[in-house]
Amino acid sequence: MLTIAEGQRVRTDSxxxxxxxxxxxxxxxxxxLIAPALVLSIVIVVIPGILTLLLAFTNWSGIGLxxxxxGLQNFQDILADPVFATSLMNNLKWLVLFLTxxxxxxxxxxxxxxxxxxxxxxYQVIYLMPYVLAPVVNALIWMSIIYxxxxxxxxxxxxxxxxxxxxGSLYAAAGVDMWHFWGFLxxxxxxxxxxxxxxxxxxxxxxxxNGWKVFRHVYLPSIRPTLLLMGVMTVIFSFLAFDYVFxxxxxxxxxxxxxxxxxxxxxxxxxxEFGKAAAVGLIMSFFGLxxxxxxxxxxxxxxx
Amino acid sequence: xxxxxxxxxxxxxxASAALAMSGCGASPSAGADRQTLQLWxxxxxxxxxxxxxxxxxxxxxxxxxKYTLEVTYNNAVDKNIQVALSADKGPDVVYGSxxxxxxxxxxxxxxxxxxxxxxxxxxxxxxxxxxxxSGTVNGKLYSLPNSIEDIGVFYNKKVLAKLxxxxxxxxxxxxxxxxxAAAAGxxxxxxxxxxxxxxxxxxxxxxxxxxxxxxxxxxxxxxxxPWTDPSIVKSVEDSAAFYxxxxxxxxxxxxxxxxxxxxxxxxxxxPFFIGPTLAFQFASNYFNDAKGxxxxxxxxxxxxxxxxxxxxxxxxGTTASLSINAASKNKDGAAEVIDYMMSDSFAKDMNKxxxxxxxxxxxxxxxxxxxxxxxxxxxxxxxxxxxxxxxDGNYGFFAGTFFPPATATAFSDVDxxxxxxxxxxxxxxxxxxxFKTEKAQGLVPPVPEPKH
Numbered sequence: 197m198l199t200i201a202e203g204q205r206v207r208t209d210s211x212x213x214x215x216x217x218x219x220x221x222x223x224x225x226x227x228x229l230i231a232p233a234l235v236l237s238i239v240i241v242v243i244p245g246i247l248t249l250l251l252a253f254t255n256w257s258g259i260g261l262x263x264x265x266x267g268l269q270n271f272q273d274i275l276a277d278p279v280f281a282t283s284l285m286n287n288l289k290w291l292v293l294f295l296t297x298x299x300x301x302x303x304x305x306x307x308x309x310x311x312x313x314x315x316x317x318x319y320q321v322i323y324l325m326p327y328v329l330a331p332v333v334n335a336l337i338w339m340s341i342i343y344x345x346x347x348x349x350x351x352x353x354x355x356x357x358x359x360x361x362x363x364g365s366l367y368a369a370a371g372v373d374m375w376h377f378w379g380f381l382x383x384x385x386x387x388x389x390x391x392x393x394x395x396x397x398x399x400x401x402x403x404x405x406n407g408w409k410v411f412r413h414v415y416l417p418s419i420r421p422t423l424l425l426m427g428v429m430t431v432i433f434s435f436l437a438f439d440y441v442f443x444x445x446x447x448x449x450x451x452x453x454x455x456x457x458x459x460x461x462x463x464x465x466x467x468x469e470f471g472k473a474a475a476v477g478l479i480m481s482f483f484g485l486x487x488x489x490x491x492x493x494x495x496x497x498x499x500x
Numbered sequence: 501x502x503x504x505x506x507x508x509x510x511x512x513x514x515a516s517a518a519l520a521m522s523g524c525g526a527s528p529s530a531g532a533d534r535q536t537l538q539l540w541x542x543x544x545x546x547x548x549x550x551x552x553x554x555x556x557x558x559x560x561x562x563x564x565x566k567y568t569l570e571v572t573y574n575n576a577v578d579k580n581i582q583v584a585l586s587a588d589k590g591p592d593v594v595y596g597s598x599x600x601x602x603x604x605x606x607x608x609x610x611x612x613x614x615x616x617x618x619x620x621x622x623x624x625x626x627x628x629x630x631x632x633x634s635g636t637v638n639g640k641l642y643s644l645p646n647s648i649e650d651i652g653v654f655y656n657k658k659v660l661a662k663l664x665x666x667x668x669x670x671x672x673x674x675x676x677x678x679x680x681a682a683a684a685g686x687x688x689x690x691x692x693x694x695x696x697x698x699x700x701x702x703x704x705x706x707x708x709x710x711x712x713x714x715x716x717x718x719x720x721x722x723x724x725x726p727w728t729d730p731s732i733v734k735s736v737e738d739s740a741a742f743y744x745x746x747x748x749x750x751x752x753x754x755x756x757x758x759x760x761x762x763x764x765x766x767x768x769x770x771p772f773f774i775g776p777t778l779a780f781q782f783a784s785n786y787f788n789d790a791k792g793x794x795x796x797x798x799x800x801x802x803x804x805x806x807x808x809x810x811x812x813x814x815x816x817g818t819t820a821s822l823s824i825n826a827a828s829k830n831k832d833g834a835a836e837v838i839d840y841m842m843s844d845s846f847a848k849d850m851n852k853x854x855x856x857x858x859x860x861x862x863x864x865x866x867x868x869x870x871x872x873x874x875x876x877x878x879x880x881x882x883x884x885x886x887x888x889x890x891x892d893g894n895y896g897f898f899a900g901t902f903f904p905p906a907t908a909t910a911f912s913d914v915d916x917x918x919x920x921x922x923x924x925x926x927x928x929x930x931x932x933x934x935f936k937t938e939k940a941q942g943l944v945p946p947v948p949e950p951k952h
Contacts (some may be wrong), residue, residue, distance in 0.1 A: 257604065257608065258582060258586060259582065259585055259586045259604065259605060259608040259610055260586065260608030260609060260610060261608075262607075262608055279913075339694075339755075343755065344755065345752045345755055346752075346760070346764065346769075356751055357752065357754070357755040359694075359754060359755055360751060360752060360753065360754035360755045362919055362921070365754075443695075445754070446693075446695065446696075446697045447697070448693070448697055448754060448915060449753075449754045449915050449919055450913075450915045450916040450918070450919040450921045451913065451916060451921070452921075462909060465578070465579050465582065466698075466905065466906075466909040466912075467905055467906035467909045467910075468582075468604050468905045468906065469906060
């Protein structure tokens with residue numbers, strides 16, 4: 197008589213991987229199927245990534261092959277430049293803004309939509325609209341209709357254009373980016389909330405939990421992985437911020453809205469200092485890497 | 501998949517590959533025995549593209565039977581050219597931001613030495629010496645400017661009349677007129693750097709030319725004096741005072757661009773727009789015969805600020821530069837295109853419908869303003885005066901044209917001084933350090949020496 201353990205062993209043996217030519221052929225097909233994605237990643241991500249890493253230690257102008265190793269000079273120059281400190285600080289402000297305002301608005305809207313059965317899809321489409329429009333279109337809309345001192349909302353109210361002030365320019369650019377982003381978060385959060393087991397929600401209601409308590413103790417723990425993933429993506433995107441700042445303020449006036457993306461761009465395409473641009477790029481990636489590591493660590497901890 | 505289907509798929513893949521490869525081949529012949537020449541140009545508006553097609557493309561293609569010129573328009577042309585040249589690709593005729601940028605490409609061997617073509621076509625005899633020299637690196641010619649420009653003052657005659665003012669003759673009159681406009685609830689003047697931060701270079705160049713003078717700037721570019729020289733520091737400080745008094749678009753400087761500024765000028769929101777002569781091309785959208793207000797627009801050189809400098813005194817710049825790609829397979833053809841563009845007849849035809857961009861730097865800019873209509877008339881007059889000023893040696897330098905790239909970019913940051921974020925001395929110390937690095941790399945283009 198076979199014990200359970202022996203039975204399991206027997207079963208396991210019976211589904212052991214095929215050996216010989218069939219196994220090799222299956223392996224080859226598997227490699228062949230992942231090859232396009234792998235080659236694409238190597239060509240588009242890995243090789244440029246390695247080159248950026250190397251170029252950060254050179255004085256490459258971005259043209260030709262006259263390259264000289266300069267050691268840590270690029271990093272020393274950047275760290276000594278007060279504009280870099282401003283850029284880094286602005287990226288951190290950007291991060292704080294994006295981790296709070298669009299996330300809170302997104303959660304509130306998703307919660308409200310959750311209870312709405314009719315027209316929910318239409319609302320989602322409307323909220324998602326700014327997200328699917330090209331940044332240049334969104335920026336133009338805001339520049340000409342809202343921030344324009346001659347004919348825009350700001351002008352009609354007799355207010356100064358926020359993009360023109362050193363204290364308001366970063367927030368003016370961040371405002372437009374958040375306006376385009378929160379609708380996306382709403383849709384993502386709503387999707388996650390709808391996955392919450394309905395019996396848990398009903399049990400909480402039967403137990404006398406009010407709306408806030410149901411959200412706090414049922415929905416929020418349920419969508420925690422989504423919140424975490426969106427948070428990490430926000431951290432990465434915040435250090436890569438470029439398009440709205442470039443389109444609306446070019447990092448100005450007087451570097452007041454400069455972020456590391458625009459700072460690196462000026463080195464690469466205005467000053468012919470690709471080495472320094474690569475060094476700034478590495479620093480930007482470093483923060484993204486930190487966020488990714490944090491995400492991995494939290495995810496693993498949750499699995500334990 | 502059955503065998504028949506498999507064959508079909510293989511045939512389709514082969515056909516697609518053949519089609520794709522045909523697109524990747526060497527530059528195709530546009531016609532029998534004709535070689536195609538490429539020129540990448542900025543994304544000019546459709547009307548100006550039509551002028552370009554008619555005067556340059558059709559004109560050149562009809563003038564000879566060996567080449568067919570094709571022009572591609574793109575607003576990111578500078579970046580595209582930078583990427584293409586670094587990969588030994590790109591257009592045959594290289595359109596660039598000016599001699600300083602061309603010298604950076606030349607230093608990397610990306611541009612062809614045009615000296616033999618200069619000899620063949622006699623360019624040195626035809627082109628203004630300072631403009632010709634600015635395109636040389638170590639005695640070899642690498643670029644020619646397509647047009648010269650000055651930074652001056654556009655004014656609306658109607659607004660001046662409303663304010664009871666005459667066209668200002670002196671700097672004091674000019675400032676007084678701006679104060680009167682502000683008191684009347686208008687902008688003192690309109691301009692701005694929205695969407696293009698290098699616009700700041702115009703105004704810092706203007707003040708350095710008008711206060712320190714071209715000779716001082718020349719000495720700084722030669723490395724004879726530092727950029728922290730007291731007269732240059734004073735220029736930057738005076739530019740800051742000018743900005744802070746609201747004379748550069750007031751509080752809306754960062755939200756206006758040239759096009760909007762000229763529009764505001766036409767809407768009588770200000771008597772003045774301070775800007776480069778290339779803005780004539782934007783002005784023609786708002787001051788034209790169809791609107792019946794062409795004669796309302798006037799242009800004058802910026803009134804001389806420093807009484808020790810002659811009047812008028814110009815801030816010399818170029819709108820763009822033309823070079824030959826070292827990787828081009830049709831260098832002779834590219835030279836032929838450039839030669840075609842450096843001609844009197846080309847300048848005459850382009851300026852008929854596209855004022856502002858084509859003051860070809862010819863020694864004898866033999867264009868008669870009376871032959872022109874619309875804004876081409878004041879533009880041709882302005883350019884003839886500027887060329888006279890260049891011949892007399894009364895000019896300073898526009899940073900975007902004559903300064904090496906990183907130094908010019910650093911000058912775009914002058915708004916930090918204007919907005920009180922840094923001092924003029926600190927700002928110029930950074931410029932000095934950047935400039936020394938670029939000078940050591942041989943990136944400073946040769947500049948013509950002004951008389952004053």
